[in-house]
Amino acid sequence: xxxxxxxxxxxxxxxxxxxxxxxxxxxxxxxxxxxxxxxxxxxxxxxxxxxxxxxxxxxxxxxxxxxxxxxxxxxxxxxxxxxxxxxxxxxxxxxxxxxxxxxxxx
Amino acid sequence: xxxxxxxxxxxxxxxxxxxxxxxxxxxxxxxxxxxxxxxxxxxxxxxxxxxxxxxxxxxxxxxxxxxxxxxxxxxxxxxxxxxxxxxxxxxxxxxxxxxxxxxxxxxxxxxxxxxxxxxxxxxxxxxxxxxxxxxxxxxxxxxxxxxxxxxxxxxxxxxxxxxxxxxxxxxxxxxxxxxxxxxxxxxxxxxxxxxxxxxxxxxxxxxxxxxxxxxxxxxxxxxxxxxxxxxxxxxxxxxxxxxxxxxxxxxxxxxxxxxxxxxxxxxxxxxxxxxxxxxxxxxxxxxxxxxxxxxxxxxxxxxxxxxxxxxxxxxxxxxxxxxxxxxxxxxxxxxxxxxxxxxxxxxxxxxxxxxxxxxxxxxxxxxxxxxxxxxxxxxxxxxxxxxxxxxxxxxxxxxxxxxxxxxxxxxxxxxxxxxxxxxxxxxxxxxxxxxxxxxxxxxxxxxxxxxxxxxxxxxxxxxxxxxxxxxxxxxxxxxxxxxxxxxxxxxxxxxxxxxxxxxxxxxxxxxxxxxxxxxxxxxxxxxxxxxxxxxxxxxxxxxxxxxxxxxxxxxxxxxxxxxxxxxxxxxxxxxxxxxxxxxxxxxxxxxxxxxxxxxxxxxxxxxxxxxxxxxxxxxxxxxxxxxxxxxxxxxxxxxxxxxxxxxxxxxxxxxxxxxxxxxxxxxxxxxxxxxxxxxxxxxxxxxxxxxxxxxxxxxxxxxxxxxxxxxxxxxxxxxxxxxxxxxxxxxxxxxxxxxxx
Numbered sequence: 001x002x003x004x005x006x007x008x009x010x011x012x013x014x015x016x017x018x019x020x021x022x023x024x025x026x027x028x029x030x031x032x033x034x035x036x037x038x039x040x041x042x043x044x045x046x047x048x049x050x051x052x053x054x055x056x057x058x059x060x061x062x063x064x065x066x067x068x069x070x071x072x073x074x075x076x077x078x079x080x081x082x083x084x085x086x087x088x089x090x091x092x093x094x095x096x097x098x099x100x101x102x103x104x105x106x
Numbered sequence: 107x108x109x110x111x112x113x114x115x116x117x118x119x120x121x122x123x124x125x126x127x128x129x130x131x132x133x134x135x136x137x138x139x140x141x142x143x144x145x146x147x148x149x150x151x152x153x154x155x156x157x158x159x160x161x162x163x164x165x166x167x168x169x170x171x172x173x174x175x176x177x178x179x180x181x182x183x184x185x186x187x188x189x190x191x192x193x194x195x196x197x198x199x200x201x202x203x204x205x206x207x208x209x210x211x212x213x214x215x216x217x218x219x220x221x222x223x224x225x226x227x228x229x230x231x232x233x234x235x236x237x238x239x240x241x242x243x244x245x246x247x248x249x250x251x252x253x254x255x256x257x258x259x260x261x262x263x264x265x266x267x268x269x270x271x272x273x274x275x276x277x278x279x280x281x282x283x284x285x286x287x288x289x290x291x292x293x294x295x296x297x298x299x300x301x302x303x304x305x306x307x308x309x310x311x312x313x314x315x316x317x318x319x320x321x322x323x324x325x326x327x328x329x330x331x332x333x334x335x336x337x338x339x340x341x342x343x344x345x346x347x348x349x350x351x352x353x354x355x356x357x358x359x360x361x362x363x364x365x366x367x368x369x370x371x372x373x374x375x376x377x378x379x380x381x382x383x384x385x386x387x388x389x390x391x392x393x394x395x396x397x398x399x400x401x402x403x404x405x406x407x408x409x410x411x412x413x414x415x416x417x418x419x420x421x422x423x424x425x426x427x428x429x430x431x432x433x434x435x436x437x438x439x440x441x442x443x444x445x446x447x448x449x450x451x452x453x454x455x456x457x458x459x460x461x462x463x464x465x466x467x468x469x470x471x472x473x474x475x476x477x478x479x480x481x482x483x484x485x486x487x488x489x490x491x492x493x494x495x496x497x498x499x500x501x502x503x504x505x506x507x508x509x510x511x512x513x514x515x516x517x518x519x520x521x522x523x524x525x526x527x528x529x530x531x532x533x534x535x536x537x538x539x540x541x542x543x544x545x546x547x548x549x550x551x552x553x554x555x556x557x558x559x560x561x562x563x564x565x566x567x568x569x570x571x572x573x574x575x576x577x578x579x580x581x582x583x584x585x586x587x588x589x590x591x592x593x594x595x596x597x598x599x600x601x602x603x604x605x606x607x608x609x610x611x612x613x614x615x616x617x618x619x620x621x622x623x624x625x626x627x628x629x630x631x632x633x634x635x636x637x638x639x640x641x642x643x644x645x646x647x648x649x650x651x652x653x654x655x656x657x658x659x660x661x662x663x664x665x666x667x668x669x670x671x672x673x674x675x676x677x678x679x680x681x682x683x684x685x686x687x688x689x690x691x692x693x694x695x696x697x698x699x700x701x702x703x704x705x706x707x708x709x710x711x712x713x714x715x716x717x718x719x720x721x722x723x724x725x726x727x728x729x730x731x732x733x734x735x736x737x738x739x740x741x742x743x744x745x746x747x748x749x750x751x752x753x754x755x756x757x758x759x760x761x762x763x764x765x766x767x768x769x770x771x772x773x774x775x776x777x778x779x780x781x782x783x784x785x786x787x788x789x790x791x792x793x794x795x796x797x798x799x800x801x802x803x804x805x806x807x808x809x810x811x812x813x814x815x816x817x818x819x820x821x822x823x824x825x826x827x828x829x830x831x832x833x834x835x836x837x838x839x840x841x842x843x844x845x846x847x
Contacts, residue, residue: 020510021703022768022788035506042502044512046519050556051152054513063500064525064536067514080511 002029006093012085013102019081034088039063043070043084045077054080108520109133109461110172111549112453113432116648117486118468118583124441125467127453128434130549131172135457138172140438145450145466147570147821148555148563153736155570155821157556159452159464166440172457175435177548179526180335181396181428182326183369183380185388196278197366198350199235200271201324201343202288202403204421205336206537208241208262214336216270217343218323232320234327235272235283236336237262243285243300245272256300258285264338267403273349282349288403322367322388325396325424335426337537341402342420344368344384372416375399376673378645395430395543395649397423399672401665410667413675425535429528430649431547442469448477448580450484450569452555464555466562468583473590476597478578479841482568483601486546487584487609487640489562490650493550494521495530497661509702509770515558517551527551531652532661540662546648559737564817565604568631571820575834588613588642592620600840605632605814606744609640609650612676615686622691625806627840631833633795633814634696634744636688639681643673653678657776659699682752682776690753693798694746694812698787700771704742704815705764706733707797712759717847718799720839721761721809725828731762731797732829735819739764740829742815745771745795758800764813767793799836805845809836 011027023031037043039059044067046055056072059065074080086097112129119125131138146158199217208214213236220232231248238244241261247254262268266289273282283300324343325336345367365384373381375398382388399412402421412419448471452464468484471477498504498512499522505512514522521527528548529541553562572579580598587594588611595601595617607630615636622628638658640650654660655669658680669678677684688695708730713722725731732740741764748754767787777792778785787793795812802808811833819829 020768022766025769025788028769031509032506035509036503039502042505042512044499044514047513047515048519049516050150059499059502063496067522077511077513084511 002033004030004033004089004092006095009102012089012097013105015085016082016102017105019078019085033092034085037088043087045080052076056080056083108463108516108551109135109459110138110455110457111463111551112437112455112465113434113547113549114453114465114467115436115547116585117489117546118470118586119442120470121442121444121446121472124439126436126439127166127465128175128432129170129172129437129455130175130434131457131461132174133457133459133461134174135172135459135461137169138455138457138461139169141167141454142440143452143454143464144447145452145464145555145566145569146573148557148566149559149570149736150556151559151736155567158570159454159555162446162451164440166438170437175432177429177432177434177526178394179429179528180326180333180426181392181394181424182333182335183324183390183392183422185321185323185390187387187389195348196273196275197348198271198273198346199233200269200346200350201235202267202269202341202421203262203336204265204267204339204403205237205241205262206264206338206423206539208237208264208338210337210536211239213237213239213244213334215323215325215327215334216336216340218327219320220323220327221320233274235270236334243268243270243283245281245283247274247281254281256281256283258283258300260285271350275349322390324390333426336424337426337535339400339402339421339423341371341422370420371398371422372402372420375412375416375419375675376643376645392422393430394428395545395646396425396428397539397542397672399668399670401667405667407667411670411675411677412672413670423539425537425539427525427529427536428543429526429548430543430545430646432526433547450566450581463549465549466553466555468581470582470586471580474593476580478580479599480572480577480579480837481582481595481598481601482572482579483587483603483607484565484581484583485561485604485607485609487588487611487650488604488606489550489553490544490546491531491609491638491640491652492552492561493530493544494527494548495532495552496521497530497532497534500533501661507701507770509700509768517554517557521551534662540654540664542653542664543649543651545646559818561604561606564606564814567817567820568602568604571817571825571830571833574821574825575830577837584610584614587617591617595621595626596624598626599843600627600629600837602629602837603631603635605817607632607635608637609652610636610638610681611640611642615681615691618691622802622806622808623804625802625804625845627806628692628808629833629836629840630692630694630808630810631817633746633812634699635746636681636692637696639676639678639684641671641673641676646673655679655683657683659696659774680776687749687752688746689749692808692810693754693758693800694748694796694810695752696774697745697747697777698767698771698773698793699744700767700787701743702768702770704735704737704739704818705766706739707731707741707762707764707795709762710760713761715759717801718759718761721799721832721835723835724831729828731832732816732819734822734827735815735829737815737818740811740816740819741767741795741813744814745793746810746812747792747794747796748798754798755800758798761797761799763797764795801846807840807846809840
């Protein structure tokens, strides 16, 4: 199993700049690991209006079980992707990601 | 808000034909308003053309009383006439069963003999053979005054065959329940026999059944609110007079045994009716489309084709979430005016509690006539295949495939709570088995304007573009093409497909091939087209059957031996696996998909061939094709490319190819013989869309875009862009009757 190197904040910055589309190979490995999390507890977004806002929620044990909102609310999907990236980073590396720790924009 | 939903009795109609509209005020509103519109564009996103609907002055526009309509979900069999018990010497219920969800923590009915409704005092007499909440064989007897329940107390295993029987000894006041494992080689479970004394007189039940219109049901209880559906296969259900001595697998076939009811599911494989072979007239109806042509208890791989040995295919697979027809009452009917133009239409439904729905339908020109030289083919079978799909949020791997977080909008949240709206051909039933049927007889919440840019709503981008450039068109549909064949196409100079024409029957492919042989011009404006084979059946109008096989990008694979359609007996799966790869007819076929970002095309050497000059008129040599649009590019979602080995004509011009896709774009499984590194679009140049053009021998031609996202770029810059220009160049020439050389 691929293990995330918590010192690679350059990859975090790469995701922050561009969450969708082509990524470097190393960032893609991180995203593959994060996005392949098990069903139970998997993060999903609930969109209540036509164009947002989005509420973060987690899937239940089985498909028919209700989802559980986490309390996070986002005005954009980009915000949501970043928040979930941070939550997963902390869970998989044990380290909190803070915006101020990221390297400056190139 | 989804406080109101509705559907029409069929997807398409012609002027003079009648459409029935069925509406449910799901939020409880007492009335609703209906308004017919012609749909032009359904994409109401911030950078999009916007929702465009032209009001139609229809007789049915107006206010109607509202009501919440009920649905009978889950498949079962029910006798059509009252069934009297042969009580004198007792009787035996028997069936072979293979449960697929024995541990679902709910009682399940295998064979029941019950009054249809409770009487005024709430009594509902009946006898049920099934599974208890633990998954063990169980029987229940209710004479209205008392109830007795017995259980084998040994849960059945999922996916294993058993014989269940229940002897009702009317004279001796005994019930004998027997659970026998039929696969001794895997016999983890010992056979079980349970006897119980019954304190009340079983003979008291007889009169009640005759007078109260009792019926025999299979796989469900008669009580609608708690149907106690069985999930799994049932084979050879029967009722015999007296007690049987089982000495072999299956039920006795000796003529000396008096059968009181007997159904054989290997007969009339696709039909809706079951004939009682006992001679007692207990004919029955199959409700809500369970899966037929599935392997039975005796199948050991002797054949994979049910038509060769139907005796090995005597089972039906029932599911608690099968659905054919929601069965809603009609709220109003509309006889289409004779002068109604062909087009995509909708019925806007609104309620005062904020409910809003748009029920789409398709209007063809009068039969045998064309009112334009161009036909747009609406992919009604593809819309059905994806109808009310749950797989996005029922498969956690969707996120890594899509490359973004899963999103449940209002429609998805509604469907997640409302399994009674049925499933799509992309879903697994609650027991984990793949869904093989989809039906139009329900609100299809992802075939709507103002929803995701996918299938129907993406196809409206093409309709919007045709209006934007002032091009007249007729609308034709998959379901009518399947019924009418080449006759539906023959009056058009050119047929344009939708963005994702994925599902086709044999009759449809035959019609396209005939059209092509007779100089027809085809613009394939999408990707992942002409991919899966489907079938229909006259007993089940409005529904399609799909048997997914070994190959293809798919959400499930059917079990071995179950890949031939019950409807017509054709082998299911990819057209490519059956010698009719789309590359032969259209030059391209599916190679890759990715949903995170779309990209653009670059011109190839063939685009400078004199034969292609008309296509690139007004487009620069180095122009990127489609590096814009609401999806970020014209090459995206699902992509097709040429392949001479699969039939791309040797003279086909490969005009352009897409580039710079992300590594969520991977080669499709049917492109691989083995897994190996480097299968994504960054490392493999096989992951691309291609623009292809070729002429046919009879003076016709084909143009293929190879990308679902193509149409999403058409409206960019008020239809003034190179995707629009290129498509328009092709369309102009394809509508010119001058034969291609």
